Amino acid sequence: MADLFNDDPPQPSADESSADAPLADRLRPAVLAEIIGQEHLTGPEGAIGRMVTAGRLSSTILWGPPGTGKTSIARLLADAVGMRYQAVSAVFSGVADLKKAFAAAETAKKAGQRTLLFVDEIHRFNRAQQDGFLPFVERGVVTLVGATTENPSFELNAALLSRAQVLILHRLDAEALGKLLDRAEELEGPLPLTPQAKDALIASADGDGRFLLNQAETLYNAKIESPLDPAALGQFLQRRVAVYDKDREGHYNLISALHKAVRGSDPQASLYYMARMLVAGEEPLFLARRLVRMAVEDIGMADPAALTQCMAAKDAYQFLGSPEGELALVQACIYLATAPKSNAVYKAQKAAFRSARETGSLMPPMNIVNAPTKLMKDVGYGKGYTYDHDADEGFSGDNYWPEGMPRQEFYQPVQRGFERKVQERLDYWAKLRDERS
Template sequence: MSNLFEAAGLDEGAPRPLADRLRPKTLEEVVGQDHLIGPKGPLGRMLAKGHLSSIILWGPPGTGKTTIARLLADKVGLHFEPMSAIFSGVADLKKVFDAARGRRAVGKGTLLFVDEIHRFNRAQQDSFLPVMEDGTVTLVGATTENPSFELNAALLSRAQVLVLNRLDDASLEKLLERAEVHVGRKLPLDADARATLRAMADGDGRYMLGLAEEVFEVAGDHVLDTAGLIGAVQRRAPLYDKGREGHYNLVSALHKSVRGSDCDAALYWLARMLAGGEDPLYICRRMVRMAVEDIGLADPEALHQTLAAKEAYDFLGSPEGELAIAQALIYLATAPKSNAAYMAFGAAKRAAKETGSLNPPAHILNAPTRLMKDLGYGKGYVYDPDTPEGFSGQDYFPDEMEREQFYEPFERGFEREISKRLAYWQRLRQEKSK
């Protein structure tokens, strides 16, 4: 129905958002994606050859996926057929494919643009394969989610994945300048407020132009400072989906910043996660893991600090309890690092799996019955505290198994002391075995 209105010119007087009015008319006007559409980019090379392959455009909202798809169709002379996976089903796909076959019969190709393509289920995604293979459609899919997780392998093998960047500060400034030319006056913000507006957009050009449109309407000719800007527009929640890839990317960034002893970066990622609505107790659980996996016995206090932070947050709640989490995070990031315990346990598990069900040596078995004593249970056991050194040097591995060293402490933090103890006990063990 909307296409009929457009064809009749009845939509010309309808109000259109500023972002739609500023939609690029050529690929050269698209900002922030030169790595794709430039002469050396994959799309630039395709267009130079006059042939467009099926592609998946993966990137954050407001980075130009729909615009690029529409302009590609114009550039190579294909009919542009848009659809959204949110509102379409199998019947809609069949109609689109049939129409594309009809165009193909008269020598006209079809660029099928599918927004939110990851919303289609496996069977719906598979339905694209035959029409892609025989050239009925050139598919351009758009997604904000990682295609590796959300799209079928068969579909990915037939389409090139192109990654769009979130718009940087310079690209967002270009859009603001275009908006000012279009409106015919300067955006009524001082320099700091203008920078804040770009920051609030979080790399989303469409969203930023929507904010700019609000500012034009609300402020009039009055120049707003940062406080005035924030009062005039709604602040956007950071782009962060706790159930999808953005969640795991920030978790990874937090963990690796701690492992890399960069407390400032760790605090930044913590703030990002909390601002995005992450459960602080989930962060505490991740920090406990960091304490035992990446710090271990190089600083045993790290585990106590993370558990104390969890207790403090339980007691205080947000936002006061978040400071306890930040304090523990700083402790973890600045602590000496060791994964010796982590590696030792892994080696021990592999040895246990390989050796099967070997019995403990008889001398370390309890003998609560006469029969067990007669069988030698507990015979020859030495009580370590009764020895002059507090160390007997007895063997506690199975009789059929050679002694192995799983734990090898590093010369870092408290593990230096542990290393000295182990070396001392090893020397005593050798002396007592003579």
């Protein structure tokens, strides 16, 4: 019955698909489990996986970069829950096309068939056109699945957003893109590339699986006899290909250079190495993680706000995506490079961990251990504890170290940035401690 109301042409099976079809079409996944790089959504615990398990879909906006599988997910969602699939594109469709789609969905509903209406580039519809979806979504005539590369917060009506959940698709990382090329090579044979050139081709795709497969198809069609190296690949494709292997030496060389430039307080060099990595296709969240590490390892208490800046940059990137969110990472990078430097926290962690391993299970002094029961209080747990807030100047000067273990000095601030103030406090407390001991 569903075929009576489906305006889309029937899709050929894998056996029937033409060998002349584009490589990206021939490699389209047949089930949701074959979608690459979006397991956070399609896996059993993901939003899409849960909807499929329940057999009920809610209206959804798929937001993500080009070539990440939005169209395939929508088509396979309909198959997975037995819904009729109908697709329109905001680029090519107008009001008449929408009316036709809604009329077909109404007819299908009367016949007991639910419709998943996929709207590609939904942000290209104007506000009035977007409002036109609302009554059909509210009445259950269609379950709307819209796809957009733009931030839905800015491009879609609030009324439409309130009736749909927004799912964020990840930019395909090197591992996911590598799997796509593996599938292509299973179908067409080995690519005429050296291993380094293959890595460079993946990096040049900038997370776009469709672009990567189109480039691979160009290479297959050229009937190249000898494998191309990165330089020859860039010349052949007439596209600059960054020589960058994201899991080998080039990757570690550049992240090391970025870290050391930040540590060396050179914001210009820091920006250069960050740009090198982003332009070559590095995963921005990898850089966000490294910036957080720099904030606590090389700046620490000299400027505690450095960590806050990095976490805010990570949140901003996850909210905006690429390329807008990369500006937040650049801001964090500049902040770190221009901040006062201290590795005192890093050294303190190392020293404290070493001491903890060496001293084993020494008990804290009895006056500061917990005493939740009467018996424990009777045998002396918590006895003699001084509540510091009640002491003069809010400082008791008590000994908090295990019996028999001398006081240690793990954290030693430097005389830079905020740590100058911290050192003043430590010196003041040490003076009071000496007086009261």
